[in-house]
Amino acid sequence: NAGVTQTPKFQVLKTGQSMTLQCAQDMNHEYMSWYRQDPGMGLRLIHYSVGAGITDQGEVPNGYNVSRSTTEDFPLRLLSAAPSQTSVYFCASSDRTGPPNTEAFFGQGTRLTVV
């Protein structure tokens, strides 16, 4: 059971370039989300999805797009990378039924540097 898998693990982009961070889960979770982690700021929610075809914005959505065509996959797109998007990105999934099945399972993270 792989859990949540993110690719790539590291990425360097030039300002203005676009890229997609991939996230896949094999736990049949309906909820998936993307966070960014910056020093001293914890994990901040970028976008989330409650199921295939349904997405919504989190706390810091600007500069990012998402889509959810299948239950398993939830890619995050940066359309025009900016240095302010330098961060570590985590994808997470969780069960929709609530406690006691609310645990968020995280991917291994993507360290993105925009120069």
Add this chain to the structure above:
Amino acid sequence: GENVEQHPSTLSVQEGDSAVIKCTYSDSASNYFPWYKQELGKRPQLIIDIRSNVGEKKDQRIAVTLNKTAKHFSLHITETQPEDSAVYFCAANRPLYNFNKFYFGSGTKLNVKP
């Protein structure tokens, strides 16, 4: 919306001592409070959680307490070991329509000195 504050930001203890990390939250609708441990370069992983109908929960050397009236919860680690060194995050989970939304604290870097 919910606001989770976590203190201290860094904590250094001697091996064998206890460590306490505290979090406060603002939204009384939050009903689930997990704690995550993140080792250097790795993903956050759940170490213990507590639901709003419980005041305390223990799992070997770690325990979590919740005071709903004061809206604060704490992580207690006893007999600390060097492998406890990591960043710890608290979170509050607030049901939001059809989504369980997590709000994370800013993290505490725990250093256990051998």
